[in-house]
Amino acid sequence: MRNTWRGYNTSFATCEKAKNNDMSANDKSNTPSTAATGSAPASNFIRHIIEQDLQSGKHNGRVQTRFPPEPNGYLHIGHAKSICLNFGVAQSNHGQCNLRFDDTNPAKESQEFINSIKADIEWLGFQWSGEVRFASSYFDSLHDFAVQLINSGKAYVCSLSPDEAREYRGTLTSPGKDSPYRDRSIEENLDLFARMRAGEFPDGAHSLRAKIDMAAPNINLRDPVLYRIRHVEHHQTGNKWPIYPMYDYAHCISDAMECITHSLCTLEFEDHRPLYEWILESLDRDSLHAASDSAAPAADYVLPRQIEFARLNINYTVMSKRKLKELVTDGHVNGWDDPRMPTISGLRRRGYTAESIRNFCERAGVARSAGVVEVAMLEHSIREDLDAAAPRAMCVLRPLKVTLTNYPDDKIETLVLPSHPKDESMGKREIPFAKELYIDASDFEEIPPPKYKRLSPGVEVRLRGGYVIRCDEVIKDASGMPVELLCSYDPETLGVNPQGRKVAGVIHWVPAQQALDVEVRIYDRLFNKENPDDKNIADYKECLNPESLVVLQGCKAEPSLANAAPESSFQFEREGYFCIDRYDSNAEKIVFNRTVTLRDSWAKMSS
Numbered sequence: 001m002r003n004t005w006r007g008y009n010t011s012f013a014t015c016e017k018a019k020n021n022d023m024s025a026n027d028k029s030n031t032p033s034t035a036a037t038g039s040a041p042a043s044n045f046i047r048h049i050i051e052q053d054l055q056s057g058k059h060n061g062r063v064q065t066r067f068p069p070e071p072n073g074y075l076h077i078g079h080a081k082s083i084c085l086n087f088g089v090a091q092s093n094h095g096q097c098n099l100r101f102d103d104t105n106p107a108k109e110s111q112e113f114i115n116s117i118k119a120d121i122e123w124l125g126f127q128w129s130g131e132v133r134f135a136s137s138y139f140d141s142l143h144d145f146a147v148q149l150i151n152s153g154k155a156y157v158c159s160l161s162p163d164e165a166r167e168y169r170g171t172l173t174s175p176g177k178d179s180p181y182r183d184r185s186i187e188e189n190l191d192l193f194a195r196m197r198a199g200e201f202p203d204g205a206h207s208l209r210a211k212i213d214m215a216a217p218n219i220n221l222r223d224p225v226l227y228r229i230r231h232v233e234h235h236q237t238g239n240k241w242p243i244y245p246m247y248d249y250a251h252c253i254s255d256a257m258e259c260i261t262h263s264l265c266t267l268e269f270e271d272h273r274p275l276y277e278w279i280l281e282s283l284d285r286d287s288l289h290a291a292s293d294s295a296a297p298a299a300d301y302v303l304p305r306q307i308e309f310a311r312l313n314i315n316y317t318v319m320s321k322r323k324l325k326e327l328v329t330d331g332h333v334n335g336w337d338d339p340r341m342p343t344i345s346g347l348r349r350r351g352y353t354a355e356s357i358r359n360f361c362e363r364a365g366v367a368r369s370a371g372v373v374e375v376a377m378l379e380h381s382i383r384e385d386l387d388a389a390a391p392r393a394m395c396v397l398r399p400l401k402v403t404l405t406n407y408p409d410d411k412i413e414t415l416v417l418p419s420h421p422k423d424e425s426m427g428k429r430e431i432p433f434a435k436e437l438y439i440d441a442s443d444f445e446e447i448p449p450p451k452y453k454r455l456s457p458g459v460e461v462r463l464r465g466g467y468v469i470r471c472d473e474v475i476k477d478a479s480g481m482p483v484e485l486l487c488s489y490d491p492e493t494l495g496v497n498p499q500g501r502k503v504a505g506v507i508h509w510v511p512a513q514q515a516l517d518v519e520v521r522i523y524d525r526l527f528n529k530e531n532p533d534d535k536n537i538a539d540y541k542e543c544l545n546p547e548s549l550v551v552l553q554g555c556k557a558e559p560s561l562a563n564a565a566p567e568s569s570f571q572f573e574r575e576g577y578f579c580i581d582r583y584d585s586n587a588e589k590i591v592f593n594r595t596v597t598l599r600d601s602w603a604k605m606s607s
């Protein structure tokens, strides 16, 4: 039995145990599945902590998590890991997960980002509990709690300039100095804070700071700023507030107000945890309870616990919103959902399925120490998914005309091919076969290298699902490039091997008259260095791969694809997995994005 389930759902654990008492840790067959992931999640240290808390009754049997994005960019695959973790642990423990926008920095935030984040989470297959939350909807309470801290002598208004404040803060190796404003009276602090709130002062004139310890080894505890003056309009609260709370201050109180039990965040917040705890411990528990969602009596009110895990890093990728934004605004990519971006919307547009992303996050695991995951593992996840789910089709990316000289001029046969070699339920597709065809230019060599398995003069190959053909003559243009192959076909070879001759190989093809003219976008990695953030590289943009996008026009696809829906995926035989672009495809022109090639380096590495 999986650890995650033991203890909380005792009845389940007992009955499963009775049925099957030798289940190995890897056996997923008897473990209940979560709605979104479809398979049971592996245990990890966070699930273990939650399980212990459930056992000890610490949170009265509740599991309440939250996903707290700042709406200052689109979500990336790193966020997907946090989403899968937060929603996943809630789901498998009969808990809830909130979606809360941490919108305390309005200058960088926008409604566009809010909309995209909600859409991405839903697309990933998760549903937040109740309404979407906003830290900004707690601004009144956050303000009241700040007044409470001033009243209890735990916060003061500081009037050092930002430069002076930096100087007073000290360094990692030297302690800070007390601000000369640290001992202002409570009355003076209340008055100044009220005037900050009333908008009397310009940006940066004052700040509200916690009174903790300027000599603390942890710099986060050196009287951190709780509120700053910012005369900026907010996307939710308009011009109501000229002061905004800092993230560290707003986050822990928002968690407490939403009765979050486990506040999961990435490792860079580890040093902020003492501040998280200091703020909550410094506030009056009853007033926190009163401001919270809690329906339970005050005596049962428990403060949230922050737990850190390692952020997801992937090689050949950058994963900071700031850099992703720069790629967009400087035009290195075509928007946040460019299929080369590691954003959820980019991956979706590239042809990744939600399931493949969830599986990838599960496979990447949740650890306490930082590491880098191979991008090949992400690619493996989508191949695995599409190998089973994507119908097969033929598409010629670089068409070379083939004329079958011995095929009757007006004859058209209809060949019937399975849509999937291993899954009959996916049905069949029809492909017309006629005198003029296209094959891929890369499947022909006039002077073939040794062991060449494709077409060359005098050599026979099989057309996938069709006849065996032989190249008799090459027609070239003025520059010597082959423009047409005159071939003959063997009418006895449909589904039958020729007697006494060996065929070099099998190549794909499409009928020339009936093929669809399509655009194919060949995507490659956006960066050509394994670690674009390497400190020896002056600027990560130096590592941009100039060939990350190659657009092929005039590709020829089999006619069965004519009515395929946007976002549907296919395996183009011998080429890779491709999906129909959700925005740029229309009735006139189908646009395919290459999701991934066929060759799976991760499966090989890990086997």
Ligand code: ATP
Binding pocket: 067, 068, 069, 070, 071, 077, 078, 079, 081, 082, 264, 265, 266, 310, 311, 312, 313, 319, 320, 321, 322
């Ligand atoms: P970035 O550093 O990429 O700009 P962020 O941490 O500022 O991202 P937020 O919107 O604050 O972005 O993140 C929302 C949640 O997602 C946070 O809890 C954060 O810890 C988590 N998160 C962000 N990046 C990753 C990552 N690479 N791996 C796992 N979780 C992440």
Ligand code: MG
Binding pocket: 070
């Ligand atoms: Mg952040």
